[in-house]
Amino acid sequence: MEDLADYVLKYAMDKGVEYVEVRAQQQVQETLMLRSGILEAYMWSVDSGFCTRVIAEGGVGFASTNKWTRDEAREIVDLAIRYAKAAERSEKLVFEKEKSVETKWTVEQKKKLEDVSPEEKIAKLAEANKALASCGVNIAATMLSCTVNLISKHYVNSEGSKISSFIPRIGAYSFITVAEEGKTEQAYQQFGYCGGWEAFKEWSVEERIIHDAKVLKEVITRGKAIKPGTMDLVCGPSVTGIAAHESCGHPMEADRILGREMSQAGRSFIYKGGPYWIGTRIGSEAVTIVDDPTIEHSYGYYAYDDEGVKTRRRYLYKEGVINEFLHNRESAAKLGTRSNGSSRSINYDREAIVRMANTFVLPGDYTEDELIEDVKYGVLMKSFTEWNIDDKRFNQRYVGREAYLIENGEVKHPLARPVIETTTEKFWTAVDAVSKNVEFEAATCGKGDPAQGVPVFTGGPFIRLRRIYIK
Amino acid sequence: MSEALVKTEEIVKKAKALGADEVLAKTTFGKYRQVRFSNNQVDITVAWNDYVTDMALAWKKRVVATQIHNFEDVDGAIKRLMDLAKISQENPTFGGFVKGKFKYAKSKADEKLRELRNLTDYVLEAINAAEKEAGSKVESGGILFTKFEDVYLVSSEGPVGVDNRSAIELSIRAFSEREASGHGVECSSTLKNFKPERAGRKAGEVARLAKGPKVGEEGVYDVIFDPLIMGSLLATWASMASAFYVMVKMSAFVDKLGQKVAPEIVTLKDNAAQYSLANRVFDDEGAPVRENVIIDHGILRTYLHNNSTAKLFKTETTGNAGLVVPTPWNVELEPGDAEVEEIFKEVKRGLYLTNTWYTRFQNYAKGDFSTIPRDGIFVIEKGEMKQSLKDIRISDNILSMLNNIALISKERQHVHWWGEADPPSLAPYVLIKNVRITKSR
Numbered sequence: 001m002e003d004l005a006d007y008v009l010k011y012a013m014d015k016g017v018e019y020v021e022v023r024a025q026q027q028v029q030e031t032l033m034l035r036s037g038i039l040e041a042y043m044w045s046v047d048s049g050f051c052t053r054v055i056a057e058g059g060v061g062f063a064s065t066n067k068w069t070r071d072e073a074r075e076i077v078d079l080a081i082r083y084a085k086a087a088e089r090s091e092k093l094v095f096e097k098e099k100s101v102e103t104k105w106t107v108e109q110k111k112k113l114e115d116v117s118p119e120e121k122i123a124k125l126a127e128a129n130k131a132l133a134s135c136g137v138n139i140a141a142t143m144l145s146c147t148v149n150l151i152s153k154h155y156v157n158s159e160g161s162k163i164s165s166f167i168p169r170i171g172a173y174s175f176i177t178v179a180e181e182g183k184t185e186q187a188y189q190q191f192g193y194c195g196g197w198e199a200f201k202e203w204s205v206e207e208r209i210i211h212d213a214k215v216l217k218e219v220i221t222r223g224k225a226i227k228p229g230t231m232d233l234v235c236g237p238s239v240t241g242i243a244a245h246e247s248c249g250h251p252m253e254a255d256r257i258l259g260r261e262m263s264q265a266g267r268s269f270i271y272k273g274g275p276y277w278i279g280t281r282i283g284s285e286a287v288t289i290v291d292d293p294t295i296e297h298s299y300g301y302y303a304y305d306d307e308g309v310k311t312r313r314r315y316l317y318k319e320g321v322i323n324e325f326l327h328n329r330e331s332a333a334k335l336g337t338r339s340n341g342s343s344r345s346i347n348y349d350r351e352a353i354v355r356m357a358n359t360f361v362l363p364g365d366y367t368e369d370e371l372i373e374d375v376k377y378g379v380l381m382k383s384f385t386e387w388n389i390d391d392k393r394f395n396q397r398y399v400g401r402e403a404y405l406i407e408n409g410e411v412k413h414p415l416a417r418p419v420i421e422t423t424t425e426k427f428w429t430a431v432d433a434v435s436k437n438v439e440f441e442a443a444t445c446g447k448g449d450p451a452q453g454v455p456v457f458t459g460g461p462f463i464r465l466r467r468i469y470i471k
Numbered sequence: 472m473s474e475a476l477v478k479t480e481e482i483v484k485k486a487k488a489l490g491a492d493e494v495l496a497k498t499t500f501g502k503y504r505q506v507r508f509s510n511n512q513v514d515i516t517v518a519w520n521d522y523v524t525d526m527a528l529a530w531k532k533r534v535v536a537t538q539i540h541n542f543e544d545v546d547g548a549i550k551r552l553m554d555l556a557k558i559s560q561e562n563p564t565f566g567g568f569v570k571g572k573f574k575y576a577k578s579k580a581d582e583k584l585r586e587l588r589n590l591t592d593y594v595l596e597a598i599n600a601a602e603k604e605a606g607s608k609v610e611s612g613g614i615l616f617t618k619f620e621d622v623y624l625v626s627s628e629g630p631v632g633v634d635n636r637s638a639i640e641l642s643i644r645a646f647s648e649r650e651a652s653g654h655g656v657e658c659s660s661t662l663k664n665f666k667p668e669r670a671g672r673k674a675g676e677v678a679r680l681a682k683g684p685k686v687g688e689e690g691v692y693d694v695i696f697d698p699l700i701m702g703s704l705l706a707t708w709a710s711m712a713s714a715f716y717v718m719v720k721m722s723a724f725v726d727k728l729g730q731k732v733a734p735e736i737v738t739l740k741d742n743a744a745q746y747s748l749a750n751r752v753f754d755d756e757g758a759p760v761r762e763n764v765i766i767d768h769g770i771l772r773t774y775l776h777n778n779s780t781a782k783l784f785k786t787e788t789t790g791n792a793g794l795v796v797p798t799p800w801n802v803e804l805e806p807g808d809a810e811v812e813e814i815f816k817e818v819k820r821g822l823y824l825t826n827t828w829y830t831r832f833q834n835y836a837k838g839d840f841s842t843i844p845r846d847g848i849f850v851i852e853k854g855e856m857k858q859s860l861k862d863i864r865i866s867d868n869i870l871s872m873l874n875n876i877a878l879i880s881k882e883r884q885h886v887h888w889w890g891e892a893d894p895p896s897l898a899p900y901v902l903i904k905n906v907r908i909t910k911s912r
Binding site for chain 1: 505507509510512513514515516517518519520521522523527533534535536537538539540541548551552555558559560561562563564589590591610611612613614642643644646649650654715718719720721794795828829830831832833834835836837839840841842843845862864866888889890909910911912
């Protein structure tokens with residue numbers, strides 16, 4: 001891996017390009033999926049290959065292959081250079097300057113994923129399915145899956161950086177349908193961790209999917225519609241997390257702000273010359289939202305990004321004010337700042353683009369009970385089902401899955417799919433209190449063309465919003 | 472016989488020799504090229520060369536699969552897979568890979584797309600067309616994508632096939648103002664039929680008309696869906712016809728075979744036709760692809776199957792494998808009798824939507840969902856396009872919308888973009904009555 005990467009680097013540098021980097025990657029992947037308790041298929045593969053990205057005459061070219069030969073390597077470098085030159089850009093692209101780095105990093109595993117037998121992985125999922133089937137709720141269908149990734153990377157660039165890494169990552173997913181009284185409700189859960197097999201136990205998969213099943217039954221049998229109106233809202237970590245991800249993390253991606261995603265993932269309500277920019281208030285003082293790849297063993301963990309930049313915590317909205325965008329080296333150069341290590345790619349055959357890692361609201365001073373006690377009439381929305389947001393990341397909607405009426409500070413009966421449909425500014429401005437505890441959840445963030453689903457944490461604390469319209 | 476086909480056959484033979492009951496191997500030599508552009512300039516041009524054999528085998532109904540990327544160690548990969556099968560778990564619903572010798576249609580891939588030069592020229596053609604429509608201040612972004620695949624498939628159960636698959640598509644979104652945009656796509660399996668200027672013109676025209684949008688109002692509207700946004704709906708309906716999604720209840724078509732799910736004017740097909748971006752002559756098990764009528768004059772006639780799901784549903788494969796999940800290749804809504812102008816005239820007060828994104832479901836089995844229209848959104852009054860709108864959401868039910876189709880145009884367009892209108896489709900203009908629109912408060 002390292003020899004060929006060095007060969008590619010030298011071959012490209014000898015061609016006199018302005019910048020070149022090489023990313024070689026091997027990804028061992030296992031996926032197993034149970035449909036209603038039946039193992040549909042067990043998939044195992046090793047994918048390995050390398051890519052090069054060059055800047056030549058102010059254009060950028062990228063090429064990748066999984067054929068590990070010098071002939072192929074020369075072909076892809078020549079292609080990347082030809083493509084870069086063909087861009088014919090009037091505004092020449094440069095990357096922001098970074099010091100070179102030579103390092104190796106890895107993620108520790110208590111119990112190595114590669115030492116866990118397929119039988120054990122199958123057994124764990126099957127046990128969870130069996131427990132769900134006998135939990136006293138009528139389960140119409142289930143889908144449970146588990147995916148293991150062992151990712152080795154070697155990165156070099158023409159500025160002298162040389163970074164090797166190994167990331168073991170495990171994820172799981174559940175989708176269940178509950179049928180009671182002739183009606184159905186559905187729920188999904190995602191689990192994710194960077195590290196070893198110890199994650200599976202920590203996740204408590206059985207407990208969580210059984211909880212989902214019981215919640216859905218309650219919604220069907222006891223859930224009532226909320227009378228639409230303006231009221232208070234307490235969001236659980238799931239809802240806080242999706243809101244932070246969608247209406248803070250995404251609009252703060254600098255490539256989006258600069259228009260590079262204008263055709264697919266869209267632009268941002270934040271743009272130069274517009275009503276929102278760094279320093280503009282977007283929420284209440286109670287709201288500080290960070291994106292932090294450095295949380296050990298988080299699903300979105302990484303030490304150096306895919307451009308060789310050391311990463312750190314980024315304060316996106318700070319005490320309610322737009323503070324710092326997510327940057328890669330290209331966006332940082334365009335906006336005259338430094339990369340904050342936000343460049344990620346899912347594999348050797350995809351360009352690294354600006355991405356989130358773990359985005360969440362920083363905790364406050366309240367207990368969850370204190371948040372609820374002070375609500376005269378409102379909704380506790382602990383989790384969500386349908387959600388979406390427009391492509392400028394301003395108009396969003398979250399439909400409650402586990403939600404309850406709050407009356408005079410007490411949690412009452414379940415609510416059937418209450419809906420919040422509001423703007424980013426109204427949502428974050430309405431926050432008046434934040435709980436002490438943070439609970440993370442795993443998710444896969446979508447962006448890029450071709451789509452690159454990257455692992456992230458969402459979640460966060462409970463938050464309380466005053467006077468939000470709920471229907 | 473080509474060297475690649477011989478090597479693919481060797482993989483099957485080796486796995487059989489190790490004791491596998493059934494083996495399937497598909498080797499793909501793929502060359503994919505993409506130009507990404509924004510703000511009227513090329514951001515990056517990308518080339519992916521991918522050489523892969525997808526392999527699946529069954530041993531005593533234990534189904535395992537792998538992708539071989541490293542051809543230096545094919546024997547090791549086969550042995551590893553066989554070992555995995557022996558410690559895996561039986562799938563009693565596995566119905567075997569499709570059996571038989573099939574004669575496939577001849578592939579008509581366009582050799583010009585094997586390595587197309589001057590990719591930037593096609594992009595500039597589209598950008599310039601958008602500028603012509605919307606003025607020099609218009610900002611355009613998007614992608615140009617080309618694909619050429621040589622595919623070799625061998626199954627121990629009989630199928631042996633070679634296919635070449637070519638495609639080219641351009642997707643362009645033009646902004647005439649910060650919140651006024653239009654989106655156009657141009658999709659083809661051959662260079663000859665690919666006209667990037669057409670996509671640019673459409674994006675530019677819609678962007679120009681969309682200037683000065685106002686926030687839309689909640690309510691129930693009669694809505695004309697442009698082919699591009701119709702592509703998103705068609706993809707949703709056709710994907711819900713996958714037998715796998717029916718089994719896991721991620722479909723609103725559960726238990727609805729033989730029932731009326733749409734008005735008589737609706738005939739929905741899956742057809743991996745030659746013109747399509749998704750053209751192919753066989754599926755991933757080696758069954759010949761065919762035209763499948765999913766909804767025939769309003770009646771749900773079939774789900775989409777691989778061999779295993781077909782056996783579970785006591786029918787035959789429809790040529791839509793997917794090892795686990797049968798998938799639609801290219802969705803077609805049969806054309807109606809109406810001219811596009813006639814459809815507009817039919818609407819006294821309603822909306823014309825051109826595109827959407829972020830479609831999400833509360834409950835797939837019930838079909839409750841929402842999606843966010845973007846790019847041109849227009850009020851229609853007495854058949855005329857009036858005020859441009861923004862910031863609205865369709866919050867409705869996917870079955871109700873299917874049932875409320877009132878008019879379908881003669882004109883159709885082959886559309887696809889990103890994951891939003893995927894798989895590709897052949898989509899007309901469609902009038903759907905009583906669509907529920909919501910907005911932020």
